[in-house]
Amino acid sequence: MTILEEGATKAREVLAKVRPGPLEGRRSLPVRAEPAAVERAWATADGRAAILEGIPVADVGLDFGPTMEGWGTVVTVTLRLQAAMPGMAAQTLAGKVVRHLKALVETGEVPTTANNPAARS
Amino acid sequence: MGVNDLQANTVADPILVNPHDAILKVRLTTTCGSDLHLLGGYIPTMREGDVIGHEYMGEVVEVGPETTKLNVGDRVVVPSFLGCGKCWYCEHEEWSLCDNTHPKPELSEPILGYPTGGIPGYSHAFGGYAGSHAEYIRVPHADVNCFHVPEGITDEQALFLSDAVPTGYMGADFCNIQPGDTVAVWGCGGVGLMAQRSAQLMGAERVIAIDRLPERLALARDTIGSETIDYSGDDSVMETLRELTYGRGPDACIEAVGMEAHGTGPLYAYDRVKQALHLHSDRGSALREAALAVRKGGTLSVVGVYGVIDKFPLGVLMNKGITIRTAQQPGQRYMPRMLGHVQRGELDPSFLITHRMTLEESPRGYELFKNKEDGCLRAVFAP
Numbered sequence: 001m002t003i004l005e006e007g008a009t010k011a012r013e014v015l016a017k018v019r020p021g022p023l024e025g026r027r028s029l030p031v032r033a034e035p036a037a038v039e040r041a042w043a044t045a046d047g048r049a050a051i052l053e054g055i056p057v058a059d060v061g062l063d064f065g066p067t068m069e070g071w072g073t074v075v076t077v078t079l080r081l082q083a084a085m086p087g088m089a090a091q092t093l094a095g096k097v098v099r100h101l102k103a104l105v106e107t108g109e110v111p112t113t114a115n116n117p118a119a120r121s
Numbered sequence: 122m123g124v125n126d127l128q129a130n131t132v133a134d135p136i137l138v139n140p141h142d143a144i145l146k147v148r149l150t151t152t153c154g155s156d157l158h159l160l161g162g163y164i165p166t167m168r169e170g171d172v173i174g175h176e177y178m179g180e181v182v183e184v185g186p187e188t189t190k191l192n193v194g195d196r197v198v199v200p201s202f203l204g205c206g207k208c209w210y211c212e213h214e215e216w217s218l219c220d221n222t223h224p225k226p227e228l229s230e231p232i233l234g235y236p237t238g239g240i241p242g243y244s245h246a247f248g249g250y251a252g253s254h255a256e257y258i259r260v261p262h263a264d265v266n267c268f269h270v271p272e273g274i275t276d277e278q279a280l281f282l283s284d285a286v287p288t289g290y291m292g293a294d295f296c297n298i299q300p301g302d303t304v305a306v307w308g309c310g311g312v313g314l315m316a317q318r319s320a321q322l323m324g325a326e327r328v329i330a331i332d333r334l335p336e337r338l339a340l341a342r343d344t345i346g347s348e349t350i351d352y353s354g355d356d357s358v359m360e361t362l363r364e365l366t367y368g369r370g371p372d373a374c375i376e377a378v379g380m381e382a383h384g385t386g387p388l389y390a391y392d393r394v395k396q397a398l399h400l401h402s403d404r405g406s407a408l409r410e411a412a413l414a415v416r417k418g419g420t421l422s423v424v425g426v427y428g429v430i431d432k433f434p435l436g437v438l439m440n441k442g443i444t445i446r447t448a449q450q451p452g453q454r455y456m457p458r459m460l461g462h463v464q465r466g467e468l469d470p471s472f473l474i475t476h477r478m479t480l481e482e483s484p485r486g487y488e489l490f491k492n493k494e495d496g497c498l499r500a501v502f503a504p
Contacts, residue, residue, distance in 0.1 A: 032207070099223075111223060115136050118171055119128070119169075
């Protein structure tokens with residue numbers, strides 16, 4: 001066995017021992033809009049599809065908290081994945097969802113690299 | 122296409138994706154020192170085939186349906202970090218911290234805790250937008266990110282208002298310069314030279330520039346009017362600065378070098394070996410020296426780009442009561458002032474251009490830029 005093969009085997013063994021993270025994650029951010037406006041944005045099929053693109057989501061819930069002066073209404077996203085992923089992936093992806101929902105509500109669009117030119121197939 | 126493997130290839134042109142986008146035909150785009158950190162593999166999340174480049178100006182060729190301030194044919198310059206103009210950070214002029222322009226926050230959060238604004242051509246952890254070393258580029262939220270270039274300002278002058286000037290200008294702004302102040306600037310690259318000129322414009326009585334390359338020190342001395350220190354021929358920059366400031370130290374020090382600093386002492390050797398082994402990403406000799414040199418109660422302004430550094434001199438800063446300020450530049454904040462300086466003839470950054478090339482020649486341009494050959498300060502590409 002070469003050094004590279006040994007290394008690959010070791011890496012596979014280590015990765016196999018990585019404990020799956022939680023299935024569900026929650027993240028909050030203040031959004032500069034009333035809850036009704038957030039609900040309306042979330043209800044649009046295009047907006048929701050842009051926000052959830054690439055995320056293996058089973059279910060998503062929205063909750064509203066207090067209003068922070070200058071920052072907006074606290075919106076909490078609870079994201080349930082289709083299958084557990086390593087580490088804090090559920091939390092991180094819930095963070096992406098609430099951040100992109102915030103972008104949609106505050107600016108009317110979700111930031112994206114769709115159709116991004118690159119020299120790769 | 123990989124670490125230190127830059128190629129000129131044909132890719133698809135960008136298209137309008139979001140309603141506030143504009144497409145620019147790039148007129149000029151330039152190398153930046155931070156590109157070298159990306160190409161060298163010191164900033165993670167680059168992908169094979171990514172288009173780099175983030176300092177540029179161009180002409181509007183297409184606008185999205187919800188843009189209101191731009192017309193086809195407008196000549197514009199774009200600050201490298203993208204803002205949305207709507208979030209708390211943009212409202213407070215902290216454009217580079219925009220909450221709403223990063224497409225991939227999941228890649229940024231593990232590194233930074235919270236994502237910055239997006240920036241083209243600067244790795245996926247910073248958004249993954251295709252960069253400006255191309256014939257065309259998509260600019261999101263174009264109304265707030267594209268600034269009209271007034272008549273009388275050339276493309277070459279406008280180009281550097283995208284990044285080098287606002288980075289240097291911010292670095293000087295951080296110093297809260299008072300009449301009679303002495304400001305020392307580490308680095309005589311594009312950003313360092315612009316920091317020196319900005320410090321003068323903000324009222325510094327003396328500006329002292331530190332570098333090792335004769336042609337760059339000559340620009341600092343002859344074009345900007347700075348006093349200069351060649352650290353490669355100086356036993357101790359600290360002692361020289363102490364002497365030049367009558368034992369007091371500079372009121373403010375601006376570090377415009379970043380994570381690939383050169384040096385002459387044992388700490389430089391330590392940094393170089395650890396960086397080569399990828400045990401840390403930064404060589405911090407300029408930063409440490411600047412922290413040591415600044416006077417008690419002074420300001421250390423860091424505009425060089427950093428990742429993870431060993432031996433950060435927090436004790437020096439704490440015991441001397443130093444204020445440290447740092448950020449990625451919010452060019453939108455400074456653009457009206459910068460354009461005013463150029464229009465009044467107080468600032469002409471076009472002297473930074475040492476090499477003019479086509480995009481096809483850009484790999485050679487980066488080679489010259491990286492190795493500082495042929496006096497290369499900035500290579501500029503005209504697609």
